[in-house]
Amino acid sequence: MRYKYLNPVIRGFNPDPSVCRVGSDYYLVTSTFEYFPGIPVYHSTDLINWTHIANAVTRPSQLPMAEAEASGGIWAPTIRYNDGIFYITATFSGRGNFIIYAPDPSGEWSDAVWTDMDGIDPSMLFDGGKMYYCANDCGSRSGKYKTEGISLAEMNPETGRVTGEIRRVWEGTGGGWLEAPHIYHIDDWYYLLAAEGGTGENHTAVLARSRDIWGGYEPCPYNPILTNRNDTTKQISCAGHADLIDTPSGDWYMAHLAARPYVSGKTTLGRETFLTPVKWVDGWFIAENNRAHIENESDVEQRIDTHFVCDFKTADWENRWLFVRGRNDDYIKRSNGAMTLVPNAKLTDKHGFPSMAAVRQPDFECTVEIELEFVPHENGDEAGLCVYLSPDNIYSVAKKRKNGMDYIVVTARADDFVNEVYRAEAPEGNLRFKIKSDTKRYEFYYAANGGEYISAGSVPAKFITTDVAERCFTGAVIGAYAQSDTKTTAAAKITRFAVE
Numbered sequence: 001m002r003y004k005y006l007n008p009v010i011r012g013f014n015p016d017p018s019v020c021r022v023g024s025d026y027y028l029v030t031s032t033f034e035y036f037p038g039i040p041v042y043h044s045t046d047l048i049n050w051t052h053i054a055n056a057v058t059r060p061s062q063l064p065m066a067e068a069e070a071s072g073g074i075w076a077p078t079i080r081y082n083d084g085i086f087y088i089t090a091t092f093s094g095r096g097n098f099i100i101y102a103p104d105p106s107g108e109w110s111d112a113v114w115t116d117m118d119g120i121d122p123s124m125l126f127d128g129g130k131m132y133y134c135a136n137d138c139g140s141r142s143g144k145y146k147t148e149g150i151s152l153a154e155m156n157p158e159t160g161r162v163t164g165e166i167r168r169v170w171e172g173t174g175g176g177w178l179e180a181p182h183i184y185h186i187d188d189w190y191y192l193l194a195a196e197g198g199t200g201e202n203h204t205a206v207l208a209r210s211r212d213i214w215g216g217y218e219p220c221p222y223n224p225i226l227t228n229r230n231d232t233t234k235q236i237s238c239a240g241h242a243d244l245i246d247t248p249s250g251d252w253y254m255a256h257l258a259a260r261p262y263v264s265g266k267t268t269l270g271r272e273t274f275l276t277p278v279k280w281v282d283g284w285f286i287a288e289n290n291r292a293h294i295e296n297e298s299d300v301e302q303r304i305d306t307h308f309v310c311d312f313k314t315a316d317w318e319n320r321w322l323f324v325r326g327r328n329d330d331y332i333k334r335s336n337g338a339m340t341l342v343p344n345a346k347l348t349d350k351h352g353f354p355s356m357a358a359v360r361q362p363d364f365e366c367t368v369e370i371e372l373e374f375v376p377h378e379n380g381d382e383a384g385l386c387v388y389l390s391p392d393n394i395y396s397v398a399k400k401r402k403n404g405m406d407y408i409v410v411t412a413r414a415d416d417f418v419n420e421v422y423r424a425e426a427p428e429g430n431l432r433f434k435i436k437s438d439t440k441r442y443e444f445y446y447a448a449n450g451g452e453y454i455s456a457g458s459v460p461a462k463f464i465t466t467d468v469a470e471r472c473f474t475g476a477v478i479g480a481y482a483q484s485d486t487k488t489t490a491a492a493k494i495t496r497f498a499v500e
Contacts, residue, residue, distance in 0.1 A: 005048045005302040007236070007294050008258070008272035012360035013475025014040070015199075015271035016180070017255040018078040018123075018243045019047075020086075026245065027105050028255060029056065029077045029088060030273060033474050034068035035322045039077050039088060041105050046300040047245070047253060047275055052319045053106040056088050062100065062111050063092055065326050069350065070390045071473040073325075075120060076180060076241070079105075082126035087157055089115070089122045089133070097122045097135065099160055115160035117153055121180045121195075124157065125213075131157045132213060134192075136179045137168060147171055150181045150194060152214065169215040172196055173206050173223050180241040183213065189283070192217050195240045199271070199473070202229050203240030205256065207284060225286040226254060226276065237261045238271055239292040244278065244285065252278035252285060258292050259466075262364055262439040266465035268389070269361060270475020306362035308499040312339050320359050322477055324388075328353040339494040341383060341482035348391045348413070358388060358479025359499060361437065368478045369434045371496040376401035380485025382409070383492030385433040387442055388477050392416075393469045395459050396481070397433050397444040399426050410444045410456045414463040415470075422457040435478060437461065 010017070016031040028042040028050065038057030042050040057063055057074065065073065077090035088109070089099045097119070098112035115122070119135030126132075137144075137151040149171040153162045172178035175196030184191045190213045197204045204224035208217035228239040242256035257271040276292045278285045310318065312334055323332070324347075331344040332355055345352030359368075374383040376399065384398025394413045399406060410422035427448035434445040434453060441461055445453040466472045478499075482492040 003298050003301045004295050005298045007274040007292065009048055009275045010042060010050050010273035011306065012272060012362045013270040014273045015257045016076040016241050017257060017273040019245045019255045020079050020081050021245055022081050024248055027079055029079045031076055032074050033071050034073040034325055036065050036326045038074045048298055048300045048302050055319055056100060056109040060326060068325050071471060078123040080124045080126060087124060089124055091120045091122060099157055113160040116162040117166060119151060123182045125183045127185045130154055132183065134181045134183055136181065148178050167214060170208055170217045173219050175204060175206065182243055184244055193242060193244060199238060201237050203238045205240050205242040220284045222284055222286045225290060226256060226292065228291050231291060234261060235294050236292050254278055254287060263461045263465050266462060266467040268461050268464050268476045270466050306366065306499065308359060310497045312337050322358045324354050324356060326353050331355045332357060337495060341480060341492045343482045343484035343488055346483045347386065347388060347394055347481060350391055354481065355483065356479045356481035358477035361476040361478050362499060364437060364439045367434060367436045367500045369432060369498045370480050370494050371432050372492050372494045373430050374399050374492040375490065376406055377490040378484060378486050378488045379403065381488050381490040383482040385435055386479060386481050387435060387464055388479060389464050390469050390472055393464055395442050395464060397435065397446060397456055399431060408446050408456060412459045412463065414468065421459055
């Protein structure tokens with residue numbers, strides 16, 4: 001029986017996917033940039049339905065996450081398997097490339113091993129008892145070349161040390177922004193898959209091959225083998241940054257990033273993980289019709305469930321929680337059926353650890369609700385629920401003390417523009433806050449002591465899109481938060497967090 005599956009197969013902010021197969025099990029990782037825990041690890045047995053089984057970066061000792069700037073941090077991980085060990089390599093912006101490894105992808109991963117080879121978007125190929133490491137050598141930035149290209153070296157995966165020389169093997173097709181290289185050994189050929197065109201609307205995947213891993217690589221005559229830059233349906237944009245995967249039955253796919261531009265041609269969700277069937281033509285693999293599609297055929301029935309409810313009855317954090325740069329347990333605590341948020345750094349701060357616990361916005365249409373107890377102590381004390389894209393792009397509904405009075409306040413921040421959308425005197429007692437989104441707007445609500453929700457206005461979604469936020473590589477997350485203008489003893493107690 002044939003089914004239809006819908007892209008994206010992993011929804012919400014999940015860019016730069018890389019995937020590997022061990023038997024009939026697939027493991028996939030994506031970029032997390034400044035968020036902690038870093039690098040989600042997803043598992044599937046059919047490539048269509050994915051479960052978030054772990055995060056690879058869970059300890060401050062693994063990476064210097066405190067140094068991560070907005071859209072900095074962890075870029076473009078690659079996951080591979082060899083001889084009983086899983087390996088992930090990625091770039092840490094401003095620091096270099098690293099490798100972590102684990103025998104069980106759902107368990108603890110090692111501390112970072114920093115590599116001898118820089119560039120961005122690194123990848124690994126285990127072949128013939130050796131590990132080959134490739135990356136975009138960034139050309140003119142290193143001073144060695146006038147153009148960008150893909151460089152390759154043999155490397156010890158346990159130490160990150162290069163054995164032999166680093167050699168440039170390909171300079172792309174001329175599309176610019178050559179990045180995201182992966183090399184595969186299939187039959188008698190080495191295939192080099194890369195991205196060009198930048199990660200926006202002109203993004204593409206391009207292909208080359210060689211009989212020798214060191215080249216020379218000849219470009220595919222069907223390049224770009226994947227792009228939606230001329231897709232007049234406007235359902236998908238930015239398709240590219242792909243990784244090739246086969247199934248035990250011999251079918252081939254590319255996992256890749258793309259965006260759904262539903263908000264005035266833009267997106268609040270960022271780049272998501274898509275799955276596109278691959279066909280072989282004259283010894284080359286290309287996407288069906290050279291582009292990604294929202295709807296595809298499969299032998300597998302797809303299950304889409306974005307619901308999540310947390311009552312904090314256990315002390316363990318579910319895999320989907322995200323924190324900016326790290327989770328400071330002195331200010332974010334979880335016990336006795338509640339999450340307690342003590343104001344620390346502010347959401348607008350470029351450094352430090354804001355007291356926010358968030359999840360990826362799972363789709364354009366969703367509802368997020370919290371129940372909280374909060375008594376402000378000082379002017380500027382506030383706690384509530386926010387849509388967070390970057391320190392400069394935040395929507396929030398909160399209880400806040402101003403001039404000795406407590407108010408319900410809705411605030412929209414977009415770069416240097418800040419607008420107080422709604423203000424009303426805060427009711428006494430416990431509160432519920434709700435944010436409801438669709439493809440055009442975010443709507444805000446509050447209720448007191450189990451009463452009916454009261455509308456607190458709405459804000460156009462376009463000001464929280466990744467296109468408006470300058471150089472933003474992430475996507476919207478929605479979370480509970482507490483912050484203050486001064487040092488305070490006030491704390492917000494969150495007893496329920498629900499995504500519908």
